Amino acid sequence: MTAAETEAASGTSTETLRFVMVGHVDHGKSTLVGKLLTETGFITETKIAHVKKVCEDQGKAFEFAFLLDGLEEERDQGITIDVAQMFFKTKRRNYVVIDAPGHKEFLKNMISGASSADVAFLMIDAEEGIQEQTKRHAYLLSLLGIRQIAVVMNKMDLVGYSEEVFNKTRDAYLGYLSTINVKPHSFIPISAYHGENVVKKSEKMPWYKGLSILETLDNFKSNDDRSKLPLRLPVQDVYKFDKRRIIAGRVESGTVSVGDEVLFLPSNKTVKVKTIEAWHAEEPRSVGPGISTGLTMEDQTFIERGDIGCDPARPAQVADHFTANLFWMGQKHLQKGGRYLLKLATQEVECLVQSIVKVINSSTLEEISRNAHEVAKNEVAEVILTTKKPIAFDTFDAVPETGRFVIVHEHDVRGGGIIQKTVQEYGAAI
Amino acid sequence: MTHLDKLENQSIFILREAYKKFKKLAMLWSIGKDSNVLLWLARKAFYGHVPIPLVHIDTSYKIPEMIEFRDKYAKEWNLNLIVGQNKKALAEGMNHTLGRITCCTALKTQGLQQIMEQYDYKGLILGIRRDEESTRAKERYFSPRDKNFEWDFKDQPPELWDQFKTNFDENTHIRIHPLLHWTEVNVWEYIKRENIPFVSLYFAKNGKRYRSLGCAPCTNTIDSNASTIDEIIAELKATRTSERAGRAQDQEDTYAMQRLRSKGYM
Numbered sequence: 174m175t176a177a178e179t180e181a182a183s184g185t186s187t188e189t190l191r192f193v194m195v196g197h198v199d200h201g202k203s204t205l206v207g208k209l210l211t212e213t214g215f216i217t218e219t220k221i222a223h224v225k226k227v228c229e230d231q232g233k234a235f236e237f238a239f240l241l242d243g244l245e246e247e248r249d250q251g252i253t254i255d256v257a258q259m260f261f262k263t264k265r266r267n268y269v270v271i272d273a274p275g276h277k278e279f280l281k282n283m284i285s286g287a288s289s290a291d292v293a294f295l296m297i298d299a300e301e302g303i304q305e306q307t308k309r310h311a312y313l314l315s316l317l318g319i320r321q322i323a324v325v326m327n328k329m330d331l332v333g334y335s336e337e338v339f340n341k342t343r344d345a346y347l348g349y350l351s352t353i354n355v356k357p358h359s360f361i362p363i364s365a366y367h368g369e370n371v372v373k374k375s376e377k378m379p380w381y382k383g384l385s386i387l388e389t390l391d392n393f394k395s396n397d398d399r400s401k402l403p404l405r406l407p408v409q410d411v412y413k414f415d416k417r418r419i420i421a422g423r424v425e426s427g428t429v430s431v432g433d434e435v436l437f438l439p440s441n442k443t444v445k446v447k448t449i450e451a452w453h454a455e456e457p458r459s460v461g462p463g464i465s466t467g468l469t470m471e472d473q474t475f476i477e478r479g480d481i482g483c484d485p486a487r488p489a490q491v492a493d494h495f496t497a498n499l500f501w502m503g504q505k506h507l508q509k510g511g512r513y514l515l516k517l518a519t520q521e522v523e524c525l526v527q528s529i530v531k532v533i534n535s536s537t538l539e540e541i542s543r544n545a546h547e548v549a550k551n552e553v554a555e556v557i558l559t560t561k562k563p564i565a566f567d568t569f570d571a572v573p574e575t576g577r578f579v580i581v582h583e584h585d586v587r588g589g590g591i592i593q594k595t596v597q598e599y600g601a602a603i
Numbered sequence: 604m605t606h607l608d609k610l611e612n613q614s615i616f617i618l619r620e621a622y623k624k625f626k627k628l629a630m631l632w633s634i635g636k637d638s639n640v641l642l643w644l645a646r647k648a649f650y651g652h653v654p655i656p657l658v659h660i661d662t663s664y665k666i667p668e669m670i671e672f673r674d675k676y677a678k679e680w681n682l683n684l685i686v687g688q689n690k691k692a693l694a695e696g697m698n699h700t701l702g703r704i705t706c707c708t709a710l711k712t713q714g715l716q717q718i719m720e721q722y723d724y725k726g727l728i729l730g731i732r733r734d735e736e737s738t739r740a741k742e743r744y745f746s747p748r749d750k751n752f753e754w755d756f757k758d759q760p761p762e763l764w765d766q767f768k769t770n771f772d773e774n775t776h777i778r779i780h781p782l783l784h785w786t787e788v789n790v791w792e793y794i795k796r797e798n799i800p801f802v803s804l805y806f807a808k809n810g811k812r813y814r815s816l817g818c819a820p821c822t823n824t825i826d827s828n829a830s831t832i833d834e835i836i837a838e839l840k841a842t843r844t845s846e847r848a849g850r851a852q853d854q855e856d857t858y859a860m861q862r863l864r865s866k867g868y869m
Contacts, residue, residue: 187604187605187606188606189606189609214843217842217843217844217845218843218844219843219844219845219848220845223857226857227857230857241737241740242737243736243737243738243740243741243861244737244738244741244756244757244858244861245857245858245861246757254741254756254757255741255756255757255759256741257733257737257740257741258733258740258784259733259734259740260733260734260786267606269784281760281761282759282761284761284763285743285759285761285762285763288763288764289763289764409616409619409620409623410619410622410623412649412650414649414650414651414652414654415650415652417650419650421619421648423612423616450650451650452646452647452650452651453646453647453651453797463604463608463609463612464604464608464612465612465613465615465616465619465648467650478623502761514770516766574764577764578766579763579764579766581770584768584770584771584772585760585761585768585770586760586761586762586763586766586768587761589761589763589764
């Protein structure tokens with residue numbers, strides 16, 4: 174039995190699913206998370222007592238959101254500023270809850286949180302209906318590659334638990350989602366504050382035949398298995414602490430075994446794996462996705478950080494320009510002709526914004542301009558980037574981990590992008 | 604992969620990024636269970652070596668057994684140990700009766716600041732976890748501190764797809780948090796699996812044990828009969844109180860941790 178199977182057999186779950194809560198400001202994301210953690214018993218009494226006191230001091234009823242919104246400024250204004258991550262579990266598996274802010278000002282924090290999520294709940298206030306961030310967040314989730322999304326209609330108590338209101342908003346939102354190619358897992362009517370359809374099915378909405386929030390979580394499919402994809406092992410570093418020369422890095426996809434030929438790109442060197450190193454554990458014969466590993470090679474070929482170890486039969490692409498969908502988070506606009514630092518896996522290279530094909534409003538999806546000169550904060554654009562040196566990459570659809578990159582400007586990450594096509598392919602498509 | 608394998612591999616990835624990107628890097632070693640796990644993970648990441656100096660901020664009020672443990676393993680594991688102490692504040696009589704937040708700021712935050720300035724460290728690895736308390740729940744893996752040592756929690760840089768903030772202004776530094784995604788239970792499960800040494804103060808004696816370790820005057824024991832790691836894990840899975848409930852400085856006022864941490868506390 175493998176360690177994972179032993180763990181499963183003993184009833185301690187091995188799987189962890191990370192879910193993010195997104196949607197417009199004030200639609201009740203933190204309240205739902207607070208309620209969920211309270212009802213499943215994963216909030217300590219110390220914390221509940223603490224929040225009770227804070228609410229009494231403010232002369233308020235108990236705010237479940239305060240269990241997540243721990244900053245003084247967040248509680249004073251009743252909004253989430255930055256992402257909080259909490260933990261709980263069900264019989265099925267472990268969960269990490271990522272509570273993202275809904276305010277437009279904090280979109281970069283929402284993206285930081287959502288970028289690490291496996292699945293998402295998208296929340297709509299039943300009374301207020303679809304708002305700016307309801308749409309923008311859905312679009313960003315689709316860009317981030319999150320495929321399993323459940324839509325939650327909150328505050329059903331404020332609309333008398335009406336099926337009609339629910340259906341109307343659902344149909345309108347489905348129309349929007351279909352334009353961005355998102356097929357939601359489900360639509361769930363709830364009242365987070367009153368706990369209706371949160372853990373158990375609500376008696377207030379007998380017309381709803383679907384699952385509660387907690388049941389939906391357990392119903393989401395497990396993460397995609399990356400082991401069937403071609404090997405991608407970005408080199409982080411080369412260690413020479415003792416007589417071994419160890420190529421260190423994390424397997425992002427595929428597997429690598431002792432004796433395998435590995436093609437390192439963009440340096441274009443093929444070497445055979447001699448050993449897979451380990452400390453305080455048996456040396457493995459083979460390692461797969463997610464493993465931070467270290468290889469020694471048969472030949473002392475010069476390999477360095479940035480190279481990506483690939484399956485020689487299914488290598489990554491190497492080019493110095495490609496088209497990408499990019500979202501911009503910087504206060505200063507992204508400029509056509511501007512030079513920025515691009516980070517893709519462990520590669521870092523200067524890039525030039527060669528062309529801004531089109532800019533779209535990430536909420537309305539309205540095309541703002543074609544062949545534009547700049548991309549403003551919170552906008553999404555299709556761009557052609559040229560890198561100073563050729564880099565190794567995949568399209569996002571082929572291997573997500575090596576098909577995405579960030580743009581750094583003035584020390585901070587200002588944008589993120591996913592690679593659509595090499596420019597050759599792009600040219601062929603026109 | 605088991606859930607512990609996943610946690611371990613993510614932490615190793617972060618440690619390796621930190622080691623590659625920061626020439627002037629140190630790791631904070633509080634001698635508590637979390638920083639012992641961190642140290643163990645460093646030995647895994649670097650195949651038995653610890654190529655990063657370990658900084659211990661000695662407030663002089665630590666429980667004596669912690670200091671014995673520190674010196675024993677520093678020698679046994681061949682560690683580059685640097686001990687920092689705010690001698691000036693101690694000479695002027697700083698202690699917790701002058702106010703716990705004042706004392707923590709002087710002996711821990713400023714003690715750390717002095718060492719960071721002396722050695723010009725630009726990266727500092729710490730073993731904090733998101734499940735410890737609310738402000739830590741909002742931390743990034745790579746988290747900047749400005750020239751005054753302050754954390755701007757209202758405007759944190761984006762962090763996505765494991766692309767970390769490794770570019771920064773001079774006069775600032777980056778806090779690196781490789782255990783951010785672990786829980787208290789995970790830490791004990793991993794200590795058990797790997798057989799990692801730890802201070803025996805965590806085990807119950809006469810119905811009391813330490814759940815979190817700090818300075819003697821401000822750290823209280825909890826009621827417990829847990830005298831094995833399994834019993835600690837079972838106790839933690841059933842408990843409804845917070846890990847840091849025994850740490851008096853946290854309870855000084857409603858936002859004590861926010862105030863301490865925004866000024867550069869761990």
